[in-house]
Amino acid sequence: MSDTPHTDEAEDGVDAIVEDAQFAEDRTLSPDFVDAVVVAIEKGDPLEFEYLTRELHPADIADLIGLLSDDDRTRLIEMKSGALAADVLAELDNDLREDVVEAMDPAKVAEAVVELDTDDAAFVLEDLDEEKRSEILAEVPLEERLAVRAALEYEEESAGRVMQREFFAAPGYWTVGQIIDRLRSTEDLPDRFYEVFVVDPAFKPIGEVPLSTLLKCPRETRIDDIMLTTAQKIPVTMDQEEVAYLFEQYNLISSPVVDAADRLVGMITVDDVVEMVREETQEDMLALGGVEADTGLSDTVMETVQSRFSWLAVNLATAILASLVIAFFDGAIEQVVALAVLMPIVASMGGNAGTQTLTVAVRSIATKDLTPSNAARIIWREALVGLANGVLFAVIMGALAALWYYLSGWGERGDAIGLGAVVGAAMIINLLCAGLAGILVPLGLQRAGQDPAVSSAVFVTTVTDIVGFFVFLGLAAVVLL
Numbered sequence: 001m002s003d004t005p006h007t008d009e010a011e012d013g014v015d016a017i018v019e020d021a022q023f024a025e026d027r028t029l030s031p032d033f034v035d036a037v038v039v040a041i042e043k044g045d046p047l048e049f050e051y052l053t054r055e056l057h058p059a060d061i062a063d064l065i066g067l068l069s070d071d072d073r074t075r076l077i078e079m080k081s082g083a084l085a086a087d088v089l090a091e092l093d094n095d096l097r098e099d100v101v102e103a104m105d106p107a108k109v110a111e112a113v114v115e116l117d118t119d120d121a122a123f124v125l126e127d128l129d130e131e132k133r134s135e136i137l138a139e140v141p142l143e144e145r146l147a148v149r150a151a152l153e154y155e156e157e158s159a160g161r162v163m164q165r166e167f168f169a170a171p172g173y174w175t176v177g178q179i180i181d182r183l184r185s186t187e188d189l190p191d192r193f194y195e196v197f198v199v200d201p202a203f204k205p206i207g208e209v210p211l212s213t214l215l216k217c218p219r220e221t222r223i224d225d226i227m228l229t230t231a232q233k234i235p236v237t238m239d240q241e242e243v244a245y246l247f248e249q250y251n252l253i254s255s256p257v258v259d260a261a262d263r264l265v266g267m268i269t270v271d272d273v274v275e276m277v278r279e280e281t282q283e284d285m286l287a288l289g290g291v292e293a294d295t296g297l298s299d300t301v302m303e304t305v306q307s308r309f310s311w312l313a314v315n316l317a318t319a320i321l322a323s324l325v326i327a328f329f330d331g332a333i334e335q336v337v338a339l340a341v342l343m344p345i346v347a348s349m350g351g352n353a354g355t356q357t358l359t360v361a362v363r364s365i366a367t368k369d370l371t372p373s374n375a376a377r378i379i380w381r382e383a384l385v386g387l388a389n390g391v392l393f394a395v396i397m398g399a400l401a402a403l404w405y406y407l408s409g410w411g412e413r414g415d416a417i418g419l420g421a422v423v424g425a426a427m428i429i430n431l432l433c434a435g436l437a438g439i440l441v442p443l444g445l446q447r448a449g450q451d452p453a454v455s456s457a458v459f460v461t462t463v464t465d466i467v468g469f470f471v472f473l474g475l476a477a478v479v480l481l
Contacts (some may be wrong), residue, residue, distance in 0.1 A: 005013055015029060029060065034067050041075050050080065062091035068324035076194040077103050086112035090120040098127040106132075110139030113148065117191060119272060122151040123471070126161070160236035161241050162276065163266035165256040169197040170223065172206065175314070177219030181211075192269060194253045198227045203263045205230050205256040230354065233258045235269060240276045247273045283453070314458050322347070322465040329473035332480070338405055339476050342423055346472045349393060350430035352463035355381050355437025358460050360455050363444055379439050386435025390428035398424030418479050426472035437463040 032051070040048040040077055065073060065088070065268070077084065089112050092100055101109055101124060113121045113136065125133050125148065133152075137145050147165050154160030170179055179196055183189065196214065198207040207227030217226055230417030232246050234257045246252065246269060257266040274395060326343070333339050361378075362369035370378055402420030406413060440457045442452030 046079050058087035059091040061088045083108035089124050106136045107139050109136045117164040118147045118151050119146045157240045159234045159238040163268050165266045167267040170200045172224030173196050176217045176221045205264045244276045318462040325469045332477040340403040346426045347465050347468035350434040350468045353431045353466045354434035354438040354460040361439045361442045382435040382439045386432040390431035394424030394427040422475045429471045430468040433465045433467045
């Protein structure tokens, strides 16, 4: 943000905070600085707020807004006459942006939308209800309104939704000089671009010329003589996860986006892809924990409860299944009390081993490292890993269980050895099943057209709990009784 005139008295009071407490050593906004901003907001002093935040990047201001309470956030918007800077709006987290935009003056939001590229404008408006969105777009000039409407018509998380419609394209017979002159004279250029796209008469991309190449070539050079063949054209319907994979696989900086007729309609740049990767990683991480992707720290208690209740209910059902297995062997547990102490260890080790395999499998599926062509080899590898770990921990836990049982005076040496053997055998079987479940469950869900990150964990833990309890108690019933 630009500097704002401020009184000497106020400057003396906040200079130390701005210089010494704006950021902590880990580059997060420091508590002292946030407190100073809150004081400025509560005083209703927009000049002091501007002075405090004048050195901050828009992304840092967005983080600062996220640290404020709901009341302070509302006061801030009111203090700034119902407006926030366009580049700050684009940087807000998903769970916070909707609340901020709802609290802003629609005319001010419309002004911000005009300043943003179409992908960022769609990002700001996509989560609003249709009434609020229409109210804002009614304040936007027709050309920008149509562009944003077109972007919002594409599926969420598709290339058409995240692409920007501002790009620079030229026919192949143009010269370097013509391109440079046009770049200098055109005001409506995208904020950030790296290549000039070369198109044929049907406006289909046939190549691209990096800006660095343009600067190094003589003015009279035709761009079709120096263009690079377009490595990847991205369909507007492609999922953003696939887009991120293409950028990573082929080391792309930007790529043209084409419609069903192969005509150039937009571009995606690497800064967009960084955001995609962050979103997809966050979604996968939350999904593995049974939390909805749109959950955030700004959610109310009721919203958070609703988002987590369904998965907790599923976990309750699976826990009941495991309890039924235990109840089936209640007689064995009554006769050998040590079984009640040891059986959680077997189930817990299986759950942890399954989660390890599951995490690697889900990530490998997302990055396309795990495919049908190598699935059999990876399944065999995970089975061997589970078996090897099972043997190692069977020796450790079997010996410890036998020694503990014998020294506790609960049975004779032969009983202790039998219990150690049961624990060891159960450990081997459960860790083998855990390794197989951790790889087969996500592969099976992917084959069924489901997202492996969303529901794999509950199936894997169910398998390891039920197998762990059933095998351990079943072997104990046979061997010890």
